[in-house]
Amino acid sequence: MNRKTFLKTSALASAGILSRPFITYANASKYRVALIGCGWWGTNILREAVASGVVEVVALCDVHEAQIDTCAKELNTWCTDKPKKFKDFRDCIKNAKPDLVINATPDHWHALIAIHALNNGCHVFLEKPIAHTLKEGTAIQKAARANNRICIVDFHRRYSPHNVSGMEFLKSGKVGRIQEVRAFVNYSGNGGKQKPSEPKPADMDWDMYCGPAKLIDYHSGIHPRAWRRQREFANGTLGDWAPHWFDQILWWTEEKAPKKIFSTSTKKIHDNIQTVPENQLVTYEFEDFICFWEHSINNTRPVQQGENVGAYFHGTEGTFHMGWHGGWTFYPHGKNATTIHEDPQLDLPDGQNIKLVWADFLNSIKTGELPHADIEHGRQATNMSLLGMLSNDLGRSIIWDHEKDMVTGDAEANKLLTRDYRGEWVYPS
Incomplete structure (x- = not known):
C-alpha cells in the first residue's frame, strides 16, 4: 500500500x-x-x-x-x-x-x-x-x-493518527540527525506471590494449551492473563511490548535489522512463578544508529518526562518522544525553544x-x-525482541546476518533459533 x-x-x-x-x-x-x-x-x-x-x-x-x-x-x-x-x-x-x-x-x-x-x-x-x-x-x-x-x-x-503524523515529523528532518534511539516500557507489578500448582479448570484442556511447549503445572497466575511472564509460552516484556516500539523504529529507518545485539538483566527479586526478566537492558547496533531497549517492573521512572512507555529519538535538533496515551512530543534544544506536541486519537475501550x-x-x-503491517514487518520487529532474549540467554553479544537469517559464526546461538516441540507437534520449516 x-x-x-x-x-x-x-x-x-x-x-x-x-x-x-x-x-x-x-x-x-x-x-x-x-x-x-x-x-x-x-x-x-x-x-x-x-x-x-x-x-x-x-x-x-x-x-x-x-x-x-x-x-x-x-x-x-x-x-x-x-x-x-x-x-x-x-x-x-x-x-x-x-x-x-x-x-x-x-x-x-x-x-x-x-x-x-x-x-x-x-x-x-x-x-x-x-x-x-x-x-x-x-x-x-x-x-x-x-x-x-x-x-x-x-x-x-502503525495506523494510529498520531503515530502516522509523528513518523512524518521524524522523517522530515526536523529532529536533525538521529544516531540514538531508546525504546522503553516501565510498569510496576510483581505478578503476585508464588503458590503451588492448582487444579486446572474442569472445562479446560491444559495439555492442548501447552501444546508444543513443555507441559507444566497449571497456575491461575499463568492463565488467563499472565502467560506472557512464563517463558514456555512467551518472552516477557521484551516479547510483549517491545515489538510495537521496534516496529516504529524500523518504520523510521531504512535498515531492516540490527547487526550486533547484547542483553543483560537483573536477578529476580519477587517470589512468584514468573520465568522472564524483571529488568532488562538490550543494545542493538545498526549501521547508522544505536538502539537501546529498557524495561522494568520494579520502577516506573517517576523522574522521566512524559509517559513511561514509548521511544525517544535523540537527534541533533532535539528529542522526539513517540508515545501512546500521551501522543507525541518534540523537545527541541534551546532554553526558549517551543515544545511541539500532538494528542492521540485512540478508540475505546482499550486505547487502541x-x-x-x-x-x-x-x-x-x-x-x-x-x-x-505486513507479516514481513511483524517478523523484523519480532526478531529484534527474540534476538535480545537470545543474547540474554547466552550471556554474551551476538552478530546477526539478516539476509542469511542466522547468527554469524555461532553454532550454539543458531541452535536456539528454534526449539524442540513436544508430542505430536512438528516445528515448522
Whole structure:
C-alpha cells in the first residue's frame, strides 16, 4: 500500500464506525471469520471485525470453554451470528471453513495456527509478537507468500493518527540527525506471590494449551492473563511490548535489522512463578544508529518526562518522544525553544486503533496489495525482541546476518533459533 492510499484508507476508517450498534446484516456478509483465542484481546479484535459489517462469525475456538462462552455472550450483543464452538484449531478450520482467521492465542501457538490457516487458504490477522522463536516467524512469512495469502500483524500503532503524523515529523528532518534511539516500557507489578500448582479448570484442556511447549503445572497466575511472564509460552516484556516500539523504529529507518545485539538483566527479586526478566537492558547496533531497549517492573521512572512507555529519538535538533496515551512530543534544544506536541486519537475501550488495522486487512485482501503491517514487518520487529532474549540467554553479544537469517559464526546461538516441540507437534520449516 502506498502512502497516499494508506492515509486515505485511514481517514475513511477513522470517520467510520464511531459507535457500535447491533449489527443485523450477517446475510450480506462477504467473509467467514473464525476467532482462535477467545480471551480479552481476541474479543477486542472480533468486535472490530463485526463492526466492519462485511463478516460472518462462523467459529469461536479456544481450549477453555469459559472463554468461548464469555466471548459468545459479547458477540450476541453485537450481531445475530451463531458461530460453532471448537477446542482444536484444526477441527475449527476444517469444519467451519473460514475465509479469515484471527489468531489471538498465546505466543507459542502463533506459528502453528497461522501456518495451518494459511495452508488451508485463509487470510490471517495475527497478533504480535508473531512468534515465540525466531525461525517460526520465518516459516510464517514463507507460508503467507507460498499460499498468496494476506497475513497482517496487529501493529495498530502503525495506523494510529498520531503515530502516522509523528513518523512524518521524524522523517522530515526536523529532529536533525538521529544516531540514538531508546525504546522503553516501565510498569510496576510483581505478578503476585508464588503458590503451588492448582487444579486446572474442569472445562479446560491444559495439555492442548501447552501444546508444543513443555507441559507444566497449571497456575491461575499463568492463565488467563499472565502467560506472557512464563517463558514456555512467551518472552516477557521484551516479547510483549517491545515489538510495537521496534516496529516504529524500523518504520523510521531504512535498515531492516540490527547487526550486533547484547542483553543483560537483573536477578529476580519477587517470589512468584514468573520465568522472564524483571529488568532488562538490550543494545542493538545498526549501521547508522544505536538502539537501546529498557524495561522494568520494579520502577516506573517517576523522574522521566512524559509517559513511561514509548521511544525517544535523540537527534541533533532535539528529542522526539513517540508515545501512546500521551501522543507525541518534540523537545527541541534551546532554553526558549517551543515544545511541539500532538494528542492521540485512540478508540475505546482499550486505547487502541484496531479498526484501522482491520480496514487495511480487508483492503489488502480485496486489492492483493501487501498491508501496511505486513507479516514481513511483524517478523523484523519480532526478531529484534527474540534476538535480545537470545543474547540474554547466552550471556554474551551476538552478530546477526539478516539476509542469511542466522547468527554469524555461532553454532550454539543458531541452535536456539528454534526449539524442540513436544508430542505430536512438528516445528515448522
